[in-house]
Structure formats: C-alpha cells, structure tokens
Amino acid sequence: MQAEKSTRPRQVWQWADVRRRKLGMWAYTLNRVSGLGLVLYLFIHLAVLRLLAGGPAAWDNFLALVRSPLFLVLDVVLLAGLLIHGLNGIRLTITGLGIGVPAHKTWFLALMAAALILSAAGAIAIFTM
Amino acid sequence: MENTVDTHTARPRAGLSSLSWLAQAISGVALIVLAGLHMVANHFVVEGGLRNFADAQAYLSHPVILPLEILFLIGVTIHALLGVRAILFDLGLSDQAEVRVTQALAVIGIVTIGYGLWLTWVVITF
Amino acid sequence: MAIQVPIKVFRYRPGTAPHFERYQVTVPDDATVIDVIEGVWAEHDRNFMFRHACHHASCGTCAVRLNGYERLPCIVPVTEALAGRQELVVEPLRNFPLVGDLVVDVAGFFQKQAASGLVITRAAEATLSGQPFAHSELFSQAGALEERAYNRFENCIECGICISACPTMAATDKFWGPAALAGIRRATLTTGDCQEKAALLALADSEQGVWRCHSAFECTESCPQDVDPGGAIMSLRREIVGRKVKHLFGAG
Structure with missing residues (x-):
C-alpha cells in the first residue's frame, strides 16, 4: 500500500484552482482568499495598534499618515473583504445546517450583489467624510 | 477486501469534529454584529475616519463598548485561527501534525488575546 | 459519416514521468468519447490503459477528466465534447493513486x-x-x-x-x-x-x-x-x- 500511496499526485492547490469549476467552487475559493486576506490584515492591524502604547505622541503622528487617500483606498478594500466574507459566511452557516441547500447559488449571487452595493456605499462615505 | 473499515468496531478520531465548525459558525455570526460595530465606530462616525488617542481612550473606557470590543477581540481571533486551521489541514497533514497544528494555533490565539487585552489596558490607563 | 478526432491523452507508467500524447482517431460522427478512447487503444497503442465496461452510464467504470472536467465518456457525444475546441483532452480522475494512463486505484x-x-x-x-x-x-x-x-x-x-x-x-x-x-x-x-x-x-x-x-x-x-x-x-x-x-x- 505504501508504494501505491506515493503515486497519488499531491493536489494541495486544487482548492485555489477554479478553472472550469462551477459557482459553488468559486464561492468557496472566494471565501478562503478573502479569509486569508482578513487574517493577514488582523495581525498587521494588531501589530500597528502597538503604537497606541506610545500614547498620543506616537499614535496621532501615525494617524496623519493613514488618513492619506492611499490608506483610504485600503479601507475600502477592507470593507469589501469584510462584506464579501461576512455575507458569504451567512450563506455557509445556513446551508451548512441543511437549510436552503438547493438555492445556495442564488443565495451567493444575491449576497455578493449586496456586498457590492454596500461596498460602493461605504466607499462614498469614506471619501466624502 | 482486507482493511475494510467496520462501522461497528472502528472508532474514528473525534478531534474537534463538529465543535470546530459550530465555533466557526457561531463566532462568524457574532462577528457580523461585532465587526460591524467596530468598523462603524472606528472608521465611519468619527472625524477624519479614525480616532485620535484621546478619542480611542474615551471609546474603549465606555462601560458598554469595552466588553463588546473584548468580545470582538476574542471572537475574531478564534474565527481567524479556526479558519487558518482548516486551510492548514487541507495541506494533507498526518494525524500527529493535525494535533500539533491545533495546539500551536491555540497558543497563538491565547498570546493574541493576551496582547489585545494588555494593549486595551495600557490605553485605558494611559 | 466518419470523423477524424484529435485527442490529447494523459500517459503514465510507474517509474516514468507523466506526459501527454496526441493521436488522431476515426469514429462515426454519432460516437461517444469512450469510442475515441478505445480508438487510441485499437488504432495506435495496444499498451494504452483505460477502463470501461457497460457503455451506458450504469457501471461508473470509465470516469475520466474530459477537457478539464469530470465526465463519464460513455455518455458524452464526441461532437459535444469537441464543440469549440481543437482537440479532446482526456486525463485520469484526480485525488486517486495513479496506476497507469487513465487507470486509477479505486x-x-x-x-x-x-x-x-x-x-x-x-x-x-x-x-x-x-x-x-x-x-x-x-x-x-x-x-x-x-x-x-x-x-x-x-x-x-x-x-x-x-x-x-x-x-x-x-x-x-x-x-x-x-x-x-x-x-x-x-x-x-x-x-x-x-x-x-x-x-x-x-x-x-x-x-x-x-x-x-x-x-x-x-x-x-x-x-x-x-x-x-x-x-x-x-x-x-x-x-x-x-x-x-x-x-x-x-x-x-
């Protein structure tokens, strides 16, 4: 059995390969990629907040930098990531408990449309405040 | 056929099984509320989109906000690390490696939450 | 009417590197993809390994990846599989140990x-x-x-x-x-x-x-x-x- 096992090609990146796959696979991969992005952001965010320990001097100087348009664009990306991952997560929770499973693709499209609209609204709010 | 798995005698490793999925779902649903609050409070309603030190201090010292932000810290850490665990498991780990990954992520989670609590304490008492 | 079908097939033997080989197979225009796979064996290479049995989707033996997606080649018409393509691409199923060519260990x-x-x-x-x-x-x-x-x-x-x-x-x-x-x-x-x-x-x-x-x-x-x-x-x-x-x- 051992020798046979070694002839099974590893497909570690199959989860990221959406070529020719159907909508459910795209939803799954989108959820994973957005999730990984948010984890990365979380730890960068926590590391940056370390500046708060330096009091107003350290923190308020840093704020001047992150209020620049470049960082505001990143804010919009973060908001879109949260909306995509969060709304898709609602679908996964509900269908994952066996509710509304046959309609999972309709759910996905509707929730992603909502994510798009809310991201656009958020972008307008971020840039006009 | 040798090595056939017998339903009646095989005792599959329970591991976290449903707990990992349920914790992920429950923390995820909670995060929709908590992350929503965090984003609106810290990025939308304040002047210039971000709080200066004095604003952040006042915000975190609020008796209702503080527990919600701590809950957010714990929820987001659990949700993030359970997600990382699921992705790492999909690298095709051995049973032993799966246990070690779970333990390592638990340590990272405790350190992360501890760091967040410490930072909150430093800001409030500055 | 007979048609010429270009097919690119996954070839593999233990101890050798997996690779693709191209063939031309002649089949009737109402043939299914399993006929083309059989044609590779019949017309080109008697060592070509593939599995088939019932030819009508009730045994599940012949499953492969056809043009990058899992299909039963016995029920896919050649004309449908070739629509908009230069050639058929046939690979073994993923996530099984390979035995040889299109055959996996089930x-x-x-x-x-x-x-x-x-x-x-x-x-x-x-x-x-x-x-x-x-x-x-x-x-x-x-x-x-x-x-x-x-x-x-x-x-x-x-x-x-x-x-x-x-x-x-x-x-x-x-x-x-x-x-x-x-x-x-x-x-x-x-x-x-x-x-x-x-x-x-x-x-x-x-x-x-x-x-x-x-x-x-x-x-x-x-x-x-x-x-x-x-x-x-x-x-x-x-x-x-x-x-x-x-x-x-x-x-x-």
Whole structure:
C-alpha cells in the first residue's frame, strides 16, 4: 500500500484552482482568499495598534499618515473583504445546517450583489467624510 | 477486501469534529454584529475616519463598548485561527501534525488575546 | 459519416514521468468519447490503459477528466465534447493513486464506500441487512419506483467523479468524501436500528466526516447521476446538530 500511496499526485492547490469549476467552487475559493486576506490584515492591524502604547505622541503622528487617500483606498478594500466574507459566511452557516441547500447559488449571487452595493456605499462615505 | 473499515468496531478520531465548525459558525455570526460595530465606530462616525488617542481612550473606557470590543477581540481571533486551521489541514497533514497544528494555533490565539487585552489596558490607563 | 478526432491523452507508467500524447482517431460522427478512447487503444497503442465496461452510464467504470472536467465518456457525444475546441483532452480522475494512463486505484474509495454498510447501493440489489428488497418495497402497484427519501442515493454508480471534483479530497485521503457520506446518509434513512443509526451518525460526525466539507458543492455539480452528495452532507449536519441540541436540553 505504501508504494501505491506515493503515486497519488499531491493536489494541495486544487482548492485555489477554479478553472472550469462551477459557482459553488468559486464561492468557496472566494471565501478562503478573502479569509486569508482578513487574517493577514488582523495581525498587521494588531501589530500597528502597538503604537497606541506610545500614547498620543506616537499614535496621532501615525494617524496623519493613514488618513492619506492611499490608506483610504485600503479601507475600502477592507470593507469589501469584510462584506464579501461576512455575507458569504451567512450563506455557509445556513446551508451548512441543511437549510436552503438547493438555492445556495442564488443565495451567493444575491449576497455578493449586496456586498457590492454596500461596498460602493461605504466607499462614498469614506471619501466624502 | 482486507482493511475494510467496520462501522461497528472502528472508532474514528473525534478531534474537534463538529465543535470546530459550530465555533466557526457561531463566532462568524457574532462577528457580523461585532465587526460591524467596530468598523462603524472606528472608521465611519468619527472625524477624519479614525480616532485620535484621546478619542480611542474615551471609546474603549465606555462601560458598554469595552466588553463588546473584548468580545470582538476574542471572537475574531478564534474565527481567524479556526479558519487558518482548516486551510492548514487541507495541506494533507498526518494525524500527529493535525494535533500539533491545533495546539500551536491555540497558543497563538491565547498570546493574541493576551496582547489585545494588555494593549486595551495600557490605553485605558494611559 | 466518419470523423477524424484529435485527442490529447494523459500517459503514465510507474517509474516514468507523466506526459501527454496526441493521436488522431476515426469514429462515426454519432460516437461517444469512450469510442475515441478505445480508438487510441485499437488504432495506435495496444499498451494504452483505460477502463470501461457497460457503455451506458450504469457501471461508473470509465470516469475520466474530459477537457478539464469530470465526465463519464460513455455518455458524452464526441461532437459535444469537441464543440469549440481543437482537440479532446482526456486525463485520469484526480485525488486517486495513479496506476497507469487513465487507470486509477479505486481500492481505498471502495473501502470507504463499504463503511456505510452499503457496498452495493442500487435499489434492485440488496439492503443493509443483505436481504434483497421485496418488489413491493421498491415499486408501486402501477410499477413506478416508490418515492422514498433515499431514492436518489440509489443512483450512485460509485464512479469516483465526486472524489476527483472535491477540493477537500484533493488535500487528504482521510476525509470520508462525498460518495461515502452520501452512502452513510442513505444508510441512516434505511436502517430501523437506533444503534446502527447512532454508529453511522458518529462516523459522519468524526474529525474526517461531514465537518471537513467546505461547501463547494462540486460533488453535486459533477455527479453524472444527480445523487447530490453535497445535499446529503448538509442533511447529515442538520441531523447531527439537531441531536446535539436535543441532548443539550436533556431530550436525547
């Protein structure tokens, strides 16, 4: 059995390969990629907040930098990531408990449309405040 | 056929099984509320989109906000690390490696939450 | 009318590097893709390895990846497979050990299938207890197949297509996989034995059971027999969680 096992090609990146796959696979991969992005952001965010320990001097100087348009664009990306991952997560929770499973693709499209609209609204709010 | 798995005698490793999925779902649903609050409070309603030190201090010292932000810290850490665990498991780990990954992520989670609590304490008492 | 079909085929032998080879095969224009695969063997290379048996989608033996997607080549017309393409591309199923060319080792897959107690899953053959279904259990007076919650799984032909399509199967052989979990789901519906049912649900609830599914629903999408393993996994989850909630409140 051992020798046979070694002839099974590893497909570690199959989860990221959406070529020719159907909508459910795209939803799954989108959820994973957005999730990984948010984890990365979380730890960068926590590391940056370390500046708060330096009091107003350290923190308020840093704020001047992150209020620049470049960082505001990143804010919009973060908001879109949260909306995509969060709304898709609602679908996964509900269908994952066996509710509304046959309609999972309709759910996905509707929730992603909502994510798009809310991201656009958020972008307008971020840039006009 | 040798090595056939017998339903009646095989005792599959329970591991976290449903707990990992349920914790992920429950923390995820909670995060929709908590992350929503965090984003609106810290990025939308304040002047210039971000709080200066004095604003952040006042915000975190609020008796209702503080527990919600701590809950957010714990929820987001659990949700993030359970997600990382699921992705790492999909690298095709051995049973032993799966246990070690779970333990390592638990340590990272405790350190992360501890760091967040410490930072909150430093800001409030500055 | 005969047509010339260009085909690019995955070739492999243990100890050699996998590679593709191109052939031209002549088949009638109403042929299916399995005819082209057989043509590679008949016209070009008698050492070419592939599996086939029934030629009408009831044995599940010939499953391959056709143009990058899991199909039963015995029911795909050549003209459909070639539409908008220069050539057919035929590869073995993913997520199985390779034996040679298009042949993969399905032994581990069948062991997992056996775990549900449903080695043979079609309605006309046998039940969990080994006793054949009575005709009256299967068919109404009018001769129609009785509607039962588990009718759909009885369509499973154990072709392994869902295993190749599933992104979690790609990561680990430990996962029970869509077909076996669909089998477990069906067995929970057919058994009248509470202990048997609890054992089956425990199997589904284990670390490598339903909770490793990431809801990509590729199994359901690719299944040539509409078995809906993804739906079966979600139904198992609902039942498991329902039982846990009941147990929590002392009703279990």
